[in-house]
Amino acid sequence: xxxxxxxxxxxxxxxxxxxxxxxxxxxxxxxxxxxxxxxxxxxxxxxxxxxxxxxxxxxxxxxxxxxxxxxxxxxxxxxxxxxxxxxxxxxxxxxxxxxxxxxxxxxxxxxxxxxxxxxxxxxxxxxxxxxxxxxxxxxxxxxxxxxxxxxxxxxxxxxxxxxxxxxxxxxxxxxxxxxxxxxxxxxxxxxxxxxxxxxxxxxxxxxxxxxxxxxxxxxxxxxxxxxxxxxxxxxxxxxxxxxxxxxxxxxxxxxxxxxxxxxxxxxxxxxxxxxxxxxxxxxxxxxxxxxxxxxxxxxxxxxxxxxxxxxxxxxxxxxxxxxxxxxxxxxxxxxxxxxxxxxxxxxxxxxxxxxxxxxxxxxxxxxxxxxxxxxxxxxxxxxxxxxxxxxxxxxxxxxxxxxxxxxxxxxxxxxxxxxxxxxxxxxxxxxxxxxxxxxxxxxxxxxxxxxxxxxxxxxxxxxxxxxxxxxxxxxxxxxxxxxxxxxxxxxxxxxxxxxxxxxxx
Amino acid sequence: xxxxxxxxxxxxxxxxxxxxxxxxxxxxxxxxxxxxxxxxxxxxxxxxxxxxxxxxxxxxxxxxxxxxxxxxxxxxxxxxxxxxxxxxxxxxxxxxxxxxxxxxxxxxxxxxxxxxxxxxxxxxxxxxxxxxxxxxxxxxxxxxxxxxxxxxxxxxxxxxxxxxxxxxxxxxxxxxxxxxxxxxxxxxxxxxxxxxxxxxxxxxxxxxxxxxxxxxxxxxxxxxxxxxxxxxxxxxxxxxxxx
Numbered sequence: 001x002x003x004x005x006x007x008x009x010x011x012x013x014x015x016x017x018x019x020x021x022x023x024x025x026x027x028x029x030x031x032x033x034x035x036x037x038x039x040x041x042x043x044x045x046x047x048x049x050x051x052x053x054x055x056x057x058x059x060x061x062x063x064x065x066x067x068x069x070x071x072x073x074x075x076x077x078x079x080x081x082x083x084x085x086x087x088x089x090x091x092x093x094x095x096x097x098x099x100x101x102x103x104x105x106x107x108x109x110x111x112x113x114x115x116x117x118x119x120x121x122x123x124x125x126x127x128x129x130x131x132x133x134x135x136x137x138x139x140x141x142x143x144x145x146x147x148x149x150x151x152x153x154x155x156x157x158x159x160x161x162x163x164x165x166x167x168x169x170x171x172x173x174x175x176x177x178x179x180x181x182x183x184x185x186x187x188x189x190x191x192x193x194x195x196x197x198x199x200x201x202x203x204x205x206x207x208x209x210x211x212x213x214x215x216x217x218x219x220x221x222x223x224x225x226x227x228x229x230x231x232x233x234x235x236x237x238x239x240x241x242x243x244x245x246x247x248x249x250x251x252x253x254x255x256x257x258x259x260x261x262x263x264x265x266x267x268x269x270x271x272x273x274x275x276x277x278x279x280x281x282x283x284x285x286x287x288x289x290x291x292x293x294x295x296x297x298x299x300x301x302x303x304x305x306x307x308x309x310x311x312x313x314x315x316x317x318x319x320x321x322x323x324x325x326x327x328x329x330x331x332x333x334x335x336x337x338x339x340x341x342x343x344x345x346x347x348x349x350x351x352x353x354x355x356x357x358x359x360x361x362x363x364x365x366x367x368x369x370x371x372x373x374x375x376x377x378x379x380x381x382x383x384x385x386x387x388x389x390x391x392x393x394x395x396x397x398x399x400x401x402x403x404x405x406x407x408x409x410x411x412x413x414x415x416x417x418x419x420x421x422x423x424x425x426x427x428x429x430x431x432x433x434x435x436x437x438x439x440x441x442x443x444x445x446x447x448x449x450x451x452x453x454x455x456x457x458x459x460x461x462x463x464x465x466x467x468x469x470x471x472x473x474x475x476x477x478x479x480x481x482x483x484x485x486x487x488x489x490x491x492x493x494x495x496x497x498x499x500x501x502x503x504x505x
Numbered sequence: 506x507x508x509x510x511x512x513x514x515x516x517x518x519x520x521x522x523x524x525x526x527x528x529x530x531x532x533x534x535x536x537x538x539x540x541x542x543x544x545x546x547x548x549x550x551x552x553x554x555x556x557x558x559x560x561x562x563x564x565x566x567x568x569x570x571x572x573x574x575x576x577x578x579x580x581x582x583x584x585x586x587x588x589x590x591x592x593x594x595x596x597x598x599x600x601x602x603x604x605x606x607x608x609x610x611x612x613x614x615x616x617x618x619x620x621x622x623x624x625x626x627x628x629x630x631x632x633x634x635x636x637x638x639x640x641x642x643x644x645x646x647x648x649x650x651x652x653x654x655x656x657x658x659x660x661x662x663x664x665x666x667x668x669x670x671x672x673x674x675x676x677x678x679x680x681x682x683x684x685x686x687x688x689x690x691x692x693x694x695x696x697x698x699x700x701x702x703x704x705x706x707x708x709x710x711x712x713x714x715x716x717x718x719x720x721x722x723x724x725x726x727x728x729x730x731x732x733x734x735x736x737x738x739x740x741x742x743x744x745x746x747x748x
Contacts, residue, residue, distance in 0.1 A: 113555075197553045207554045218559040219573040225555040291574040300559070317578060376576070476585065 066425060067455055073438055073448035074264040081252030081280045084271050085438050085448060087259045094260025095431040096168050096267075097157025098176055099439030102248035104224045105151050105373070106288055113228015114244040115149045117193055117236055122147055122156060124185040126174040131185075137171060145171070149226050151213075152373055153443060159432055162261035166270055169256075173274035176249060181238055193233045200227065207302075208311040208484045209382065215300040216315060216378060216480035220293035247288065251278040255442040259434035290374055297478020299493050303486070309364060310390055310485035314397065314496070315380025316477045321372040321444040327457045328469040329370050329379055332404050334416035334423075335466070336381065338367035350415055353400040362393040374444075378480075379473055387486035394491060398499040404470040406502065413463045424454055476501040625748035630684065638700035640689060643747060647689035647697050648735070649708070650745070653719055657706060658682045661720040668724075671731045675720045678734050686737050686747060687721040693728035708732070 061069065075085045107114055123145060125131035138145045143160035156175055158168045200206050210225045217223040256271050282288075295317040319325040337351035339358070346358045357363050366383035381397045428434050428451075441448045477500060483490050563571060569580035616624075626643045628650055633639050638651040653661075658675075662682070666672040679685055689697050689708075696712035703709030704725065705718035715726030722731040737747040 197555065201553060210554055211557070214557070214559055219561065219563075223559065227553075227555050229555045230553045231556070292576045294570060294573050294575060294577045296562075296570070296577065300557075302554075302557075477581065 063421075063425070067450075067452040070451055073450070075442070075447065076264070076268050078251070078268075078271060078276065080276060080278060081250075082254050082256060082271065082275050082278060083442055084256045084264075084268055085442050086257065086262050086264045086267050087434055087438060087448075088262055088264060089260060089431075091261040091431065092162055093159065093431055094162045094165060094258055094262045095157055095159045095435035096165060096172065096256070096258040096262070097155055097435055097439060098172055099255040099257055099436075099443055100154045100156075100176075100249060101152065101253035101443045102154055103150050103152045104226045104228070105221045105290065105293075106248055107221065107224055107228075107244075109224075111232065111236065111240050111244060112224045113193075113226075113232040114236055114240055115154055116226050116228055117189065117233065118179075118241050118244060119147045119149045119154070120189045120193060121181055121185060121241065122175050122179055124189070125180045125182070127178040127180055128174055129171070130180070134171070134175075137167070141167060143168060145175075151222060151224075151226060153440060155436070155439060157257075157432070157435060157439075165258075165262055165266070169267070169270040169274055176254075177275075177278060179245075181241055183238060186236075186238055186241070190233055190236075193227075194230060197227055197230055197233065204307070204309075204311045204484050205382070205384075208313050208482050211300050211302065211484065212313045212315060212378065212380070212480060212482035215298045215482055216295055216317075217293050217376075218296050218298065222293040222373060222376070247282065247286075249278065250282065251275070251280045253443075254278065255439050257435050257439040257442065259438060260431035292375055293373075295376060295480070297480055297497070299481040299496075300483070301487055301490065302482075302484045303488065304484070305387075305486045305488070307485040309384050310387055310483060310487050310490070311382070311384050312390065312394070312481070312483040312487065312490065313380055313382040314394070314479050314481045315369075315378040316474050316479050316500075318370050318377030318379030318473060319372060320375040320377060322374075323372075324457075325469050325473070326370070326372055326377075327454075328461050328465050329473065330420055331413060331416045331458065331461045332408075332466050332470050333368040333370055333379070334420040335404060335408065335412050336368035336400050337416075337419070338365070339363070340365040350419075352403070353396060356396050357393070360392065360396075362389050362396060366393070366397065380479075387489060390487060390489040391491055394496065395499065398496070401470070401474050401500070402502055405467060405475045406471075406504075408463050408466050408470075410463055413461065413466055417458050417461060421455055421458055425451060474500065625746055627744055627746050629744060631743050636701075640700070643688075643735075648747060649685070649687050649689040649700065649721075649732075651685040651687075651700070651719070653683055653685055657719040660706070661718060664718070664720075664722075670723050670729065673722060673731055678720055678722070678731070680737070681739060684745065685720060686745065687732040687734055689732070691715055691728055692723065692730040692732065693726070698732075 071087055071089055073085055073087045075083060077083050103115055104112060123131075123134065125134055129137060138158070141160055141164045143158050143164065145156075145158045147154070147156045149155075156172055158172060160168045210227075214223045214225065254275075256267070256275065258267055297316075319329055335351065336353055337349075339349065339351065339354035341364045343349065343354070343358070345354070347355050349355050349358060353366065357366060363383045363385035366381060368381050369378075370380075371378045381400075383393055383397065385393045428437060438448050478497060479500060481490075481493065481496060567580075567584060569584060570577050624644060626641055626648065628639075628641065630650075630652070633650060633652045635652050636654050636657075638649055641648045641650065661675040664675070666674060675682065678687075691698050691710040691712065693710065693713055693715050696710050698708035698710040698715070698717060700708055703716040705716050707719045707721065707724075708717040709715070710717075710726065710728065713727045715728035716724045717728075717732055718724050720731075721734070723729070735747050737745050739745050
């Protein structure tokens with residue numbers, strides 16, 4: 001245990017005096033302090049400054065504190081149904097944005113791509129601020145204005161100084177409610193959208209995963225890509241965009257989320273001022289209800305032997321966002337993990353599949369993923385590999401799945417839980433990720449799930465639970481497979497289907 | 506399942522044929538306008554991945570998964586069980602059929618019907634009067650069928666086994682005591698004994714003087730063993746099938 005003289009030195013030189021990491025690292029810290037103390041004293045006598053500060057065993061904030069110390073996310077609902085959520089931290093900057101519960105899943109075959117097109121049109125000027133005025137307003141604040149569209153969510157957000165919050169909220173309100181959508185801009189943006197479609201063909205990861213959704217959810221709206229087909233990009237009219245806005249940009253489906261140095265009450269007042277006008281009624285009372293989307297075990301092969309590497313994704317139907325099974329599934333994905341050929345761990349990597357990939361040169365990269373939507377999801381593995389290694393990589397990837405369903409061990413799960421907790425905490429490193437987290441959580445769950453709750457849920461996962469949940473979703477199920485590139489070696493679908501179970505008993 | 510050759514640009518070398526043709530036309534014609542739409546058509550365009558339309562496979566779907574707005578998870582167990590049952594029973598039936606075909610081919614190499622016919626003999630017992638012995642040719646050897654009288658049966662059953670060279674009780678040599686069926690080959694050196702001859706009321710082999718009794722057992726003479734009793738059965742009162 002620490003001697004009194006060493007404790008004094010500890011408290012004098014540590015930057016945050018409130019923290020003394022006593023429980024697990026004290027012995028190590030104590031020995032390090034004795035060594036560093038001795039060395040420092042030696043150097044001090046020789047006239048050298050305190051060079052060797054061996055304080056690496058000491059964290060600035062302990063994990064337990066980071067969980068409980070996070071400020072509460074406050075949630076208010078306006079009379080028209082708009083929800084306002086904010087997490088206040090003492091920072092000079094903030095991210096404020098509108099998260100809307102609409103995306104390509106709400107589009108039909110005819111207007112698939114409208115949301116994406118609208119995202120392009122969003123910053124082309126509003127009724128009060130034509131494009132140059134809008135740009136000037138944003139630039140003069142030194143703010144960043146961005147947007148993204150996904151299958152179930154659309155977001156418009158701004159990263160700015162906390163003191164510029166009123167102006168930011170005003171601009172966002174205008175962008176969402178009174179975008180000018182001029183015909184000239186629409187025509188100009190058509191080419192931009194088509195160029196972007198062309199460019200995305202070069203990003204084979206996006207192509208592969210889009211095709212995976214297209215085949216897995218064939219015949220359903222979840223199969224639509226966010227970008228939409230090129231024909232729609234050429235033919236969408238202003239009317240289509242206006243209709244899209246009027247059917248989906250409704251207050252109950254919107255969340256005004258903020259993170260950073262923002263006061264919740266101030267935000268609510270601003271929201272009342274700018275967002276009260278958003279309607280909550282639908283034309284003809286036709287409230288769009290999300291119907292379930294059928295998953296089809298199937299495959300799509302886009303063979304092109306001129307490409308250097310094959311991009312392949314295999315997935316089974318996963319759990320919806322609000323399903324309690326997502327926690328064991330996240331742990332399961334953590335067990336498989338991810339890998340890139342540039343990883344230095346080699347045969348000492350913790351994930352078994354990664355070790356095999358490194359030793360047998362199976363792939364250039366792989367990652368286990370779980371995309372969850374409202375009521376369904378895709379749980380899968382995506383990998384990029386050389387054309388001669390496809391069969392082996394697919395075999396070992398499915399083998400990893402089978403191990404999850406049958407032989408996952410206590411140490412696997414313990415390691416995965418730690419990695420998952422670390423990544424959840426580590427991802428919230430800034431006002432923008434936090435704001436995004438808030439927006440998506442309110443849309444998916446109706447509340448922000450705090451880190452402490454994630455931690456508790458993750459802690460409750462045992463190997464038996466991982467095995468049971470994985471068996472429920474993976475074992476002997478028909479997968480959806482999508483492959484792009486030189487994929488001659490990809491096994492026949494029946495063989496991949498047979499690898500989804502083991503001949504046990 | 507869908508396969509798609511993605512790079513239609515691969516076809517472009519074949520379209521270079523547009524070029525040489527130009528020279529064949531008379532100079533006065535404006536070739537620019539002619540060539541492009543006629544031959545090169547759509548091949549210059551490249552598909553975006555979002556333009557790929559997954560075909561509608563409804564014609565091949567099972568009823569439970571026809572509705573795109575219904576989750577396929579609920580019916581997945583039932584569908585899978587059905588598939589496995591069909592596969593399993595087909596496998597069982599297939600294995601049985603294979604086994605049948607193989608045994609049929611393999612057993613075709615065994616003895617044919619005419620050969621098998623020769624191996625058995627069916628004898629009508631009412632043709633043989635009491636006390637008489639009839640000889641039949643069976644598997645190339647003489648077969649003795651003897652209809653014994655009550656006196657003979659009693660005598661043979663009362664014989665003391667210690668007297669016999671090859672001790673066997675009469676009941677161990679016959680199924681029905683009325684009928685004695687033995688192979689008529691002397692166990693000494695293979696001659697055919699004469700029926701109703703010899704000192705023991707049975708058979709006498711003239712070659713070297715072996716005497717057999719009414720049960721076919723050796724009593725006197727050089728033969729070491731009793732006459733061989735073949736396998737026979739009585740399908741009914743009047744017939745015996747030997748072999």
